[in-house]
Amino acid sequence: MKILHTSDWHLGRTLYGRKRYEEYEAFLDWLARAIRDNGIDVLVAAGDIFDTTAPSNRAQELYYRFLCRAASLGCRHVVVVSGNHDSPSFLDAPKELLKALEVHVTGSPSESPEDEVLVLRDGRGVPELIVCAVPHLRDRDIRTAEAGESIEDKERKLLDGIRDHYAAVAALAEEKRRELGCAIPIVATGHLFAAGGRTVEGDGVRELYVGSLGRVNAKVFPSCIDYLALGHLHVPQKVNGSETVRYSGSPLPMGFGEAKQQKSVCVAEFGGEGVSVRLVPVPVFQQLEQIRGDWDRISGRIFELASQGSRAWLEVIYEGDEILGDLRDRLEEAVGNTAMEVLRVKNTRAVDRVLAQTMEEETLDDLDEDDVFQRCIEANQVPEEQRPELFAAYREVVLSLRGCGGQPEQEGRHEN
Template sequence: MKILHTSDWHLGRSLYGRKRYEEFAAFLDWLVGIIEDEGIDVLLVAGDVFDSSTPGNRAQELYYRFLCRVANSCCRHVVVIAGNHDSPSFLNAPKELLRALNVHVIGAVTENPEDEVLVIDDSGFENADSAEESRQMDIFESKIKNQKSSIICAVPYLRDRDVRTVEPGETIDDKNRKLVEGIKEHYARVVEIAEQKRDELLKRQAVRTQKSAIKNQPSAIPIIAMGHLFTAGGRTVEGDGVRELYVGSLAHVGKEIFPSSIDYLALGHLHVHQAVGGAEHIRYSGSPIPMGYGEANQQKSVVIADFGCEKSNSHSKIINQKSKITLLPIPCFQPLERIVGSLEDIQARLEELKRAESRAWLEIEYTGREVIGNLRDLLDESLAGTAMEVRRIRNRRLMERVMSTIGEDEALDDLDAQEVFTRCLDAFDVPQEEREELKGTYDEVVRDLLEEDRDAE
């Protein structure tokens, strides 16, 4: 069983107003090729398929076209879970139709945790009689030598309301503790069901083996879990768009909350590929393209976990021989370049990029001493006739002069929701002893707004 783990596509995302559909299309084309080249059996998409709960037509077209292409490839199953950016009901709407393509979509938790447990068993033998049994036994004997079975715990993004009951008089610490406990209990329930299904499947396979001419014992069946959450110690970078899942909360979960029977845990939400707490089998794949200039120099990747297959193409670099986990680097489809410095430094770097015939999208921050009011005109003149684009200019000196004279002109984009609320408290001289309760209430209002599924009835 060979799985490919990816996440955080954020289809439809723009960069300072510049649409990025060509990048997304190039990545998905590349991914289809890798699935064929590597002989991938199962594709896991660990949340944040779209950047918005109401994705545009082009983003949807990219998604559905990709799923159709994968359905016609060697990949036999695709499992998609919702992230915090996704609308659960939007993802779930076509799930019955997609199931015909062996695309399994889990948009939200249900009352029955068994709905999140998928049994993948392609050994081919069903209980049948006489001639039909004989025919299926022949199929089984041909497949059991390279048996490909697994149990997948497809746990979507767990919203606050999914894992925690609100009680009056709770402190922030109480909320954080209950959030972590709720996530832990949910994974425990789902994985317990997976263990039961694995044991049942092993028993059935043992019976099949005894009936067949093959004397080998059934191979181990891996339990593969998915999730979209923020783990303790997880690395982020400036401008990556990763937001706190639980507003005003420090509820980052540790690797110890996950059951030890999980053979591989495919996580989404953080855009930097990384292992969790040194455990190589608990991993974030990271986003496939840089979501901001803080990620511009990262080598993006997808993760391949190989359970029992001996073949491996030279594309991959093995990072954990015991568990056969590999990182596969993703090509850069659109270069991003951040230039910081004086006007001379900026122009010198632009000349280097022009000689290299770069097509980068640029973020430029001027930090020189002089105030330059026509910085944009100077940069446009320098870039005339090139394929480069300036996506953002930060003129620090001009900004400092303006801010020193007219404080109210501060850009709202430079503040987050918490900072705006704090400014309001300051403006109305709210006493410190009253602020904690007000902030807690405000946090819950913001959280409810962020988690509202606008596509639900």
């Protein structure tokens, strides 16, 4: 029994205005070959299939075409759960139709644990795997808000709700395993932020809750789970060093901060001696390169890349002391006869920091909504002791709007 664990595809994702459909098509072609070449029996996609709650027709086409293809490659089952970027109702809409392809979708958490516990059978009808297909658990799904709650009260109720949900689903999975009378593995999914999880600058991972609220300790998950397939964090990683509690990470770099990461998917193989896990590296389909330094360093690196025939998309961070009023013109000239393209330029030279209070050259492209709110706090001279509580209240409002289907953040500031 071999399971391939992946997550955080973010189909339809753009990067500073550039569409990435060709990259996604190349990845899904590669994933189909990986399923075939590795003899995968079950594919598990742990959330954030799409980048927005209203994916484009092209993104949907890539998704459905891949699901049909996976069914023809010897992969007996596909399990898909929603992430915080997905629309639960959109994913759920074709679920009954997709069952004909042995594609099992859980978009919305159910009041009945039975709906999230799947008994998967082989070609002869023999049970071979139990999957606790738990989707992203939104605040409103697991917690009742009450007037006058403190942040500590909210955190406790959130974690209790997550713990109770997993406990109920896992208990039913164990009960089904006992009824079947065979020691088949139990796999569970999750789309959340595990305590201690690693992120990197520029990876765009959206905080699901305010501050550390909702960061889940691994002890929340019942011990009967043989492999826990997690999504949400883009860095491939183990949770608390466990071989069997993992984030597969995103298959494509979501931003320039992830450009140097080796992306991968996880293959978990169950045998007589338990489960073994190995990583299968994902190729780079579109090179991203972040270049930072003074002009000599930047121009030298562009020349080096050009001599290699690079087709990279570039983020340039100028850190020199010299004031370059024609920085963008220089960059356009440097890449003019190459296949490279500069997607973003950021100027952080020392003199800018000295003159930062004037903000003459600062644009909204350099800020996210949190930065703007911080500027408002400073402009209105809010006392320091009042700022943490005010900022926490602001973040709650933003997150509640997102939970109600609000628009995603500006392009280039992707969130998981």
